Amino acid sequence: MPTKLRIATLGIHHETNTFASNKTTMAAFEQSGLQTYAVQRGQQYYDMHKSAQTSMAGFIQASEKHNFDLVPLIFAATDPAGTISKQVFDTIGGEALDMLRAQGPFDAILINQMGAAVSEEYPDMDGELARRVREIVGPNVPVAMTLDLHANVSQLMADMTDALVIYKTNPHTDAVPRAHDACDLILRMITENWRPAKWLEQPPMVIGIFQHDTRVMPMKAVIDDLESVLRWPGVVGGSVGQGYPWSDVQENGLACYALHEDSAEQAKKAAQWIARRAWSNRKELYQPAGPKPSEAVAYALERASVKPEKSGPIVLLDVGDNIGAGSSGDSTFLLAEALKQGAKSWLQTIRDPEAIEACLTAGIGKTITVKVGGKTDSMHGKPVQLTGRITRISDGRFEDAGIVHAGWRFFDGGTTVVIESDEGPTIALVTTRVGNMSREQFYSLGYRPENFDIVIAKGVVSPRPAYQPIANEMITVNTPGATSGDMSTFQYKNVRNSLYPLDLNAKYISD
Ligand SMILES: [Zn+2]
Secondary structure, eight states, X not given: OOOOOEEEEEEEEOBBOTTOSSOBOHHHHHSOSSOSOSEEETHHHHHHHHTSOSHHHHHHHHHHHHTOEEEEEEEEEOOXXXXXXXXXXXXXXXXXXXXXXXXXXOSEEEEEOOSBOOBSSOXXXXXXXXXXXXXXXXXXXXXXXXXXXXXXXXXXXXXXXXXXXXXXXXXXXXXXXXXXXXXXXXXXHHHHTOOOEXXXXXXXXXXXXGGOOTTSTTHHHHHHHHHHHHTSTTEEEEEEEOOOSSOOSTTOSOEEEEEESXXXXXXXXHHHHHHHHHHHTHHHHOOOOSOOHHHHHHHHHHHHHHSOTTSOOEEXXXXXXXXXXXXXXXXXXXXXXXXXXXXXXXXXXXXXXXHHHHHHHHOTTOEEEEEESOOSOTTSOOOEEEEEEEEEEEOOEEEOOSOOGGGOOEEEOOSEEEEEETTSOEEEEESSOOOSOOTHHHHTTTOOGGGOSEEEESOSSTTHHHHTTTOSEEEXXXXXXXXOSOGXXXXXXXXXXXXXXXXXXXXXXXX
């Protein structure tokens, strides 16, 4: 009887906003808002994902279905934030590679990345990790890399792996089936001693954050084109990397990737077909949109005043303070408008450890006057003064067993305090930058977003699975911040020379 295949998995999952002021250090990996154990080793990596809906959950299911030994080495994830320190890559990357050497040999490797990681030393940290894995295992061991749809895919990532497999949905709800796709490819490579022909095509264009939802046009058309290509004869795989705009790196932008049975020429034809069609639609695929904070709050108040009872809140999506894209989580542009315009029934989070300290000193049930938010940097508004009663003190941990963006299940907001302000808004002060992508965040504090007129969600697409089911209406607000939807507000220095829309006359030359 042949011995069981041994397939290793490792990953450093990070979406790096190179414009954000909050650097990603070892401390960020040690305390993450995404999961209780931010650095997971061996069995812990397995256990934290077994019941989740992540890529690793898909690897685990595939190992059971196809009866191979999945060897979990190490996985590190933390919330999107600023550039990763050299120490993080040296420490966690070093440990991953040591484990790969010590526990091998393996029949294949599954690298579990987000795909937009930037470290102080390596602008393409994902590619560098793949290069080092390849160096250890040699040219003959199949290596696949799974990626988030927001990956900025580099040629190095394509060259150092045998298959890249990227989510097709945003909100991300297909990590599990895409992980199965990666495993199917890898198993065929091992058993048939076969490798697919591959091609990466990078049209010089960025897809705007307002256009990132794959369920609606114009992004839906790009994914539909990918689905068409996947039905072409001989095409055995393919992906589109939507890209992550807030990254000042060479590979920022759309990536189209195809795998063919045996012809690099055919893989190229498939990838270029998707790329050319997206390019011809580049203007629709990049449109900064949405009302300004003052307009959005005025509109929401007007709507709330006439909406029928129990028809759900107006959810304002704070684009410039998109926690899931690396922002600070303490923007006050919308809250300041709430006070100015007299909004009463209003619910939101603000990250502010300093204000939490003051509340803990005052104690539960007490009334406090405190300045909240706007403390991380100068990009997210000024601190806002509120007076109110401290109604909750919690450890900030919550769990969501339902459908959540990217399949996360365990969340840790750190010490959390709720203030019901005399001015009107109810503010949950949180310690970590946990994104507003689960209603459990408020349920766990005893508040129902359903009962408020206006709820703020700091994000664009990731809050939608949680809030769409209860919202009367969701409005993307064009707020300033580290994740502003307007690329012209940032100084890019390292992107490709001619990249649309930074260069409106950009040319796409494909042979
Ligand atoms: Zn993503």
